[in-house]
Amino acid sequence: MANDVLKRRMGELDMTQEELAEKLNDAVHSLTGSHGKATARTVWNLQNRVEWPYTKIRMALEIVFGCPVEELGFTPRTVKSAETKDEEPVDRRNFGALAAGIALGAAAPGTLHRVGTSDVMRLHRKFAEIIAKDHRQGGRKPIEHQALGLAGEALGLLNAGSSSQRVKSLIYSTAASFTSSAMWAAIDGRRFEAAQRHFDRASSLAGMSGDQAIQFRIWSHAGTLYRHLARPADALAANDVARRLRVTRGDPLFAALGHARHAAIHGVPGDTRAIRRCMDLAEDAYTRSSAFEQDRPVWLTAFFDRAELHSLATAAYLAAHEYEDAEANAHQSLALLRAPLARSRAITTARLAHGHSWGRAI
Structure with missing residues (x-):
């Protein structure tokens, strides 16, 4: 009974049996305060023999892979079946009490971790x-x-x-x-x-x-998701949640990103006037942001700069079939783009080629 799903997921992560065993042990430790006992043999059994792991291993698998174990190829059993000898049964109803007890035992006597x-x-x-x-x-x-x-x-x-x-x-x-x-x-x-x-x-x-900053990221991403799904009304509504968060008033850099992504959304229905208005707001906020001394999250500083502003403008104008504006912004983005941002360079280059070919065709 081979679990091809688990094997495939491990392959996608380029993960060996030994590496998964260690990750499972780390996950058990995070749950219970005590290091797990999984080995490469445990993982082999999960791949080839175990239909439904014990609770502790199930929870650890869900932590490592970030999904229910059913999505890893395991099937709940209706009757008790034999399992591997190196796994111990844990009743899920009592797991919280077990975790607390182990954590307590791992700390100094009389104290709680x-x-x-x-x-x-x-x-x-x-x-x-x-x-x-x-x-x-x-x-x-x-x-x-x-x-x-x-x-x-x-x-x-x-x-x-x-x-x-x-x-x-x-x-x-x-x-x-x-x-x-x-x-x-x-x-x-x-x-x-x-x-x-x-x-x-x-x-x-x-x-x-x-956390307002991470709320901004999530709702801003939702705007992008709905933009890709060609649902501009939902995209604008989601991005408006991000733009109205308190963090955008405290730091113009957040406001600049919110306005620029709003411009990209307006490109879907081809609202050129709204694109220009939003990009003007984004440019203004970005310019003001340099005067603010802020401890900004790594996800924001890692990618958002003037090159990204031009990249979002490229996406907006390209969607609106304003190919000349799209090409101009793509060239400016590529000229300013930082070397580590390989993904951004590939996307902007593709947009430039697309805008160039369509611009010449009309």
Whole structure:
């Protein structure tokens, strides 16, 4: 009974049996405070023998792959069946109590393990790696899956011990950040149904976090999602949620991105006047942003600059069939583009070629 789905998903992530075993152990640790006991043999059994893993392994698999285990090729059983000897049964109803007990036992006698800011930040540093991969490679499935796995790891911290309300908010913000990256990878890869699922989850997590910056990212991405689906009314409504957040009043750089993405959406129905108005607002906000000393999130500073402004203008004018304006903005974007942004360079180059060919045809 080979589980071809699990094997394929591991292949997409270029993950060996040993590497998955280690990730499962890390996930178990995030859930219980105690390192797991999975080995390469455990993974082989999951690939070839196990129809429905025990609860602890199921939850760890969901953290690593960022999806229900049913989507990994496992089938719930109706009767008790034999499992691998190196896995122990865990009743899901009692899992929370087990996790708390193990976490308590791992701490000093009489104390409860305390999850702090440093625990969250160690995980959040991986967010920069996801952002860098996205700008190098674009919307590949491995990026989407890795981001979802890291979101699961972040949420696992909620069960690893006690924490302050501030730390809980950071955990939700971190999980929302990773989920928003999965959403963006799915949008970029034209996997729109998956992107919608990630949006629903990410917006919920962001709401619990209270983090305005990540809420902006998620709703702005939703605007892009609906733009690609040729639903400009929904796209404008979603992007308006982002543009009206308090963070755009506190930092013009957010406002500039919101206005520029609004311009791109107006390109779908061909509203040239609205495109120019939004791009003027974006340029003005971007110019003012240089005077603000802000601690900005890595997802924003990694890509958003004047080159991206011109890239979004290119998308807007191209959609509106204003090919001369599209070509001019594409050339300006490519001249200003930073070297690491390989994905952006490829997209803008393709848009330039498209605008050039269509512009010459009319």
